Amino acid sequence: MSEKELSAAEAELYDRQIRLWGIESQSRLRAANVLLIGIRGLGSEIAKNILLSGINSLTILDEGVVTENELLQNFLLNRDSIGQKIAEAVLSKAQALNPLVKITTDTSPLSEKTSAFYKDFTIIVATGLTTKQLIEIDSICRDFNVQFICGDVFGMFGYSLSDFQMHEYYVDQIRLPNRKRAHDGKASTSSEVITEKIQAKLNYPSINDALLNADSSAKGRRKRGLQLYYLMKLLIQFRDKNGRNPSVSSKDDDLAQMKAIRNEYLQDYQIKEENFKADVLNLVFGEITPICSIVGGVVAQEVIKAVSHKEAPIHNIFLLNPYTFSGKEEMVGA
Amino acid sequence: MISSAVPSVLKDNVRELIPTAKILVVGAGGIGCEVLKNLALSGFSDIEIIDLDTIDVSNLNRQFLFRKEHVGKSKAEVAKESILNYNPDISIKAYHDSITSQEYGVNFFKRFSVVLNALDNRAARNHVNRMCLAADVPLIESGTAGYSGQVQFIKKGVTQCYECQPKPPQKSFPGCTIRNTPSEPVHCIVWAKHLFNQLFGEDDPDQDVSPDTADPEAAGSVANNLHQSTDAGNVQRTSTRQWAQQTDYSDVKLFNKFFNDDINYLLSMENLWKSRKPPEPITWEAATACEGEKKEISDDVASDMEVWPMYLCAEIFSSTIGTLKKELVNKEFLIWDKDDKVALNFVTACANIRAHIFSIAKKSRWDIKSIAGNIIPAIATTNAMIAGLVVLIAFRVLAEDYEECQSIYLRQKSVHSNIILAPDFFIDKANPNCYVCAEQPYVSVYVNVEEMTVKEFESEVLKKTLNMIAPDVILDGKGVFVISSEEGETEINNDKKLSALGIVDGSILKADDFLQNYNLTIGITNYIAEKDEPLFKIDAKSEELQPNQQNGRQNGSTDKSAQQENDMEVDDDKNDVEFIAPPVDDDDPQEGTSTKKRKLNPPEDEDEDLIMLDDP
Numbered sequence: 001m002s003e004k005e006l007s008a009a010e011a012e013l014y015d016r017q018i019r020l021w022g023i024e025s026q027s028r029l030r031a032a033n034v035l036l037i038g039i040r041g042l043g044s045e046i047a048k049n050i051l052l053s054g055i056n057s058l059t060i061l062d063e064g065v066v067t068e069n070e071l072l073q074n075f076l077l078n079r080d081s082i083g084q085k086i087a088e089a090v091l092s093k094a095q096a097l098n099p100l101v102k103i104t105t106d107t108s109p110l111s112e113k114t115s116a117f118y119k120d121f122t123i124i125v126a127t128g129l130t131t132k133q134l135i136e137i138d139s140i141c142r143d144f145n146v147q148f149i150c151g152d153v154f155g156m157f158g159y160s161l162s163d164f165q166m167h168e169y170y171v172d173q174i175r176l177p178n179r180k181r182a183h184d185g186k187a188s189t190s191s192e193v194i195t196e197k198i199q200a201k202l203n204y205p206s207i208n209d210a211l212l213n214a215d216s217s218a219k220g221r222r223k224r225g226l227q228l229y230y231l232m233k234l235l236i237q238f239r240d241k242n243g244r245n246p247s248v249s250s251k252d253d254d255l256a257q258m259k260a261i262r263n264e265y266l267q268d269y270q271i272k273e274e275n276f277k278a279d280v281l282n283l284v285f286g287e288i289t290p291i292c293s294i295v296g297g298v299v300a301q302e303v304i305k306a307v308s309h310k311e312a313p314i315h316n317i318f319l320l321n322p323y324t325f326s327g328k329e330e331m332v333g334a
Numbered sequence: 335m336i337s338s339a340v341p342s343v344l345k346d347n348v349r350e351l352i353p354t355a356k357i358l359v360v361g362a363g364g365i366g367c368e369v370l371k372n373l374a375l376s377g378f379s380d381i382e383i384i385d386l387d388t389i390d391v392s393n394l395n396r397q398f399l400f401r402k403e404h405v406g407k408s409k410a411e412v413a414k415e416s417i418l419n420y421n422p423d424i425s426i427k428a429y430h431d432s433i434t435s436q437e438y439g440v441n442f443f444k445r446f447s448v449v450l451n452a453l454d455n456r457a458a459r460n461h462v463n464r465m466c467l468a469a470d471v472p473l474i475e476s477g478t479a480g481y482s483g484q485v486q487f488i489k490k491g492v493t494q495c496y497e498c499q500p501k502p503p504q505k506s507f508p509g510c511t512i513r514n515t516p517s518e519p520v521h522c523i524v525w526a527k528h529l530f531n532q533l534f535g536e537d538d539p540d541q542d543v544s545p546d547t548a549d550p551e552a553a554g555s556v557a558n559n560l561h562q563s564t565d566a567g568n569v570q571r572t573s574t575r576q577w578a579q580q581t582d583y584s585d586v587k588l589f590n591k592f593f594n595d596d597i598n599y600l601l602s603m604e605n606l607w608k609s610r611k612p613p614e615p616i617t618w619e620a621a622t623a624c625e626g627e628k629k630e631i632s633d634d635v636a637s638d639m640e641v642w643p644m645y646l647c648a649e650i651f652s653s654t655i656g657t658l659k660k661e662l663v664n665k666e667f668l669i670w671d672k673d674d675k676v677a678l679n680f681v682t683a684c685a686n687i688r689a690h691i692f693s694i695a696k697k698s699r700w701d702i703k704s705i706a707g708n709i710i711p712a713i714a715t716t717n718a719m720i721a722g723l724v725v726l727i728a729f730r731v732l733a734e735d736y737e738e739c740q741s742i743y744l745r746q747k748s749v750h751s752n753i754i755l756a757p758d759f760f761i762d763k764a765n766p767n768c769y770v771c772a773e774q775p776y777v778s779v780y781v782n783v784e785e786m787t788v789k790e791f792e793s794e795v796l797k798k799t800l801n802m803i804a805p806d807v808i809l810d811g812k813g814v815f816v817i818s819s820e821e822g823e824t825e826i827n828n829d830k831k832l833s834a835l836g837i838v839d840g841s842i843l844k845a846d847d848f849l850q851n852y853n854l855t856i857g858i859t860n861y862i863a864e865k866d867e868p869l870f871k872i873d874a875k876s877e878e879l880q881p882n883q884q885n886g887r888q889n890g891s892t893d894k895s896a897q898q899e900n901d902m903e904v905d906d907d908k909n910d911v912e913f914i915a916p917p918v919d920d921d922d923p924q925e926g927t928s929t930k931k932r933k934l935n936p937p938e939d940e941d942e943d944l945i946m947l948d949d950p
């Protein structure tokens with residue numbers, strides 16, 4: 001971690017974003033060490049955005065191997081990558097996105113990682129994990145005060161889920177000059193715009209609470225807004241059970257399985273049939289690039305907010321509607 | 335055969351169309367790079383990309399198809415190479431050119447299934463809008479500014495066009511505010527840029543920097559009767575440039591004229607200061623003797639963000655004049671560029687000296703660069719989100735599911751709203767009185783027919799304001815050929831006043847832009863501008879043209895004030911503007927939140943999740 005001031009070269013490179021989030025945020029980004037678990041379609045989008053933002057280091061953890069299918073949804077790869085470890089194959093293009101960031105690749109299995117591995121990161125970003133993995137890593141993060149965010153894309157659907165624990169942040173609030181004076185024609189007082197730093201706090205529920213204890217907090221009308229939350233939960237549950245995402249190559253079986261989970265949910269959570277139509281399950285196959293582009297933008301922006309402690313972050317779930325492309329924040333688990 | 339990159343969840347008809355659909359991407363900047371990537375990874379394989387620009391270092395934080403070694407090269411060409419490196423089987427054609435050039439006529443546009451705009455300026459957006467209307471090709475328009483962005487689908491006969499709703503005019507400041515009575519930092523910055531142009535740039539009579547004796551507010555002041563004989567340099571017809579040359583660009587003489595003599599002259603226009611704090615002139619001697627912490631100017635951001643003390647402003651005034659004078663030796667004139675250190679230092683020094691004189695807050699070089707260069711902040715994440723939406727809308731456009739192609743707004747997450755991506759509920763219907771897409775386009779122009787020349791009418795009204803490229807104009811009923819797009823045919827009219835050609839109150843002009851396939855009827859109304867009023871005005875037919883307020887939107891109309899802040903007259907830094915109109919910013923609780931918010935947030939019961947639309 002370097003305490004030096006931003007160099008002239010960095011100022012030039014990051015000019016257009018420093019003009020948005022300020023020099024203090026850029027300095028905090030510059031000190032951030034990020035772990036990214038999973039560099040597939042969504043992971044490559046997140047990696048691109050946070051590398052461009054100018055963090056200190058990025059560790060890419062993925063034990064997978066590049067297949068024909070993987071190549072189709074990851075622009076950090078090309079045809080020569082087939083057969084290589086994904087984390088290693090993306091390295092040269094990832095590094096080219098920003099030569100100032102130190103990138104490390106790690107192709108060992110997640111199961112071998114102990115809490116010592118996680119504790120020194122500023123923030124951990126995960127894609128493609130199971131409920132158990134998410135809860136375990138989050139609880140380590142809580143022990144070591146490391147921020148955590150995960151996200152996934154399933155076909156036309158996508159979400160992010162974050163645990164920034166007790167997160168303190170600030171926003172710059174602009175006070176406009178007194179306009180009355182300007183209108184009476186006589187005014188000559190300076191109409192200086194004043195920027196105030198407003199401090200705020202958000203307390204995040206753990207991933208465990210967000211995924212497993214949601215129903216206690218969601219009641220009546222509010223619950224109706226959570227259909228996409230249950231879709232998210234259903235898809236993670238599918239992954240838990242099958243060790244993979246729903247796949248076009250086994251579409252009929254996967255659909256049947258998902259429909260069965262949906263029926264359980266309708267019962268267990270008392271959701272009305274018309275509020276969680278089975279049709280939506282047809283849309284969750286594949287990792288569609290434009291959806292990755294959107295969700296990857298959202299997740300990376302949350303990473304930037306978490307690290308810089310600037311601007312109000314999403315608290316705690318972002319859900320992208322696969323029909324309307326509306327994107328909403330939902331608070332679940334607190 | 336459908337490539338396996340085509341998303342399997344799309345409807346069959348779309349899946350079949352994607353591999354052969356011909357796509358034009360206009361602009362390879364922040365949104366353009368992301369759009370190209372999304373297209374390539376969604377199975378599109380026939381893409382053309384056009385961009386006039388070359389790559390700059392400040393692009394690299396978001397235009398991720400480019401790297402440091404590409405600086406100075408064509409954006410379109412490098413973007414193409416980068417996409418081919420990912421997939422060499424994609425057919426991609428690059429044009430390092432302006433989309434408004436004559437080669438890209440209606441037939442060029444007709445070849446495409448859909449056009450995706452990823453532009454950075456309004457003039458090019460207006461032009462592509464007209465070309466797509468003329469060619470009847472669907473257009474997806476997009477823009478971002480900072481954390482905000484939007485996507486809008488445009489199709490002739492189905493939706494609004496880009497020009498259906500009047501956009502606020504570029505912000506400009508009255509001459510007398512700039513020359514006589516500045517009250518904000520931006521007034522001093524504009525003045526300093528004008529001073530640069532007066533001393534070193536191309537001659538522009540609209541950028542006079544000396545006191546404006548015609549200021550009606552000053553009427554009756556003693557000085558007004560004396561000004562013919564004064565030697566303050568401001569009213570003689572010797573230009574500022576000639577005068578500066580006569581002094582051999584003496585720093586002391588220039589300083590004393592602009593910051594002492596001219597200010598004393600302003601003070602003599604007493605009426606101006608009856609309700610204002612009068613300015614305090616400062617001489618070179620006084621400025622250089624000012625106390626202040628000794629400082630070096632360096633290039634790191636922290637010192638860039640500090641405000642220079644007066645003595646340093648004076649020193650930099652002097653040293654930059656010396657350098658600029660030398661640069662001018664073999665040139666006719668210099669062009670102001672925010673990325674030119676010397677030019678920026680000159681403007682920073684002059685703006686701050688003037689701010690000091692008028693008791694206005696001084697600004698750092700960093701801030702002055704933003705304002706003078708009209709820099710709009712831009713980040714990768716916003717562009718990625720908007721470009722994702724562009725391609726999702728493109729899927730629906732190919733399927734001709736136009737009713738599902740509502741505009742979508744990206745808004746910064748705030749404590750006031752939990753909606754980050756907000757789609758409109760309906761697509762916007764065309765404005766029947768739009769002067770671009772209406773059946774018989776018509777516009778009223780209010781202009782002083784005794785004062786405005788044909789040349790000014792062509793450049794300011796037809797080209798700059800109505801965005802025509804090469805108009806032919808005849809005076810209706812009289813058969814008088816006023817302006818021809820053919821060189822040499824109507825040059826003789828250039829310096830004539832409109833009235834000299836018989837154009838008077840009530841005249842009708844027929845304007846025809848062959849390139850845009852655009853015919854416009856112009857009704858002339860004679861109009862004499864009052865103080866602080868623009869020299870001319872345009873008005874599409876009726877009140878109905880007001881931005882619509884209640885058409886079932888979730889997100890409301892575009893925010894005029896926010897756009898004005900960005901669209902300053904000061905300079906159009908095209909490299910940095912990826913922007914149409916930011917969505918309503920509801921973050922500032924001081925700005926009438928209560929009414930706005932009610933409009934913005936859908937009623938609680940209207941839960942659009944999952945139940946709103948049928949399967950795509």
Ligand SMILES: [Zn+2]
Nearest residue numbers: 495498768771
């Ligand atoms: Zn229109």
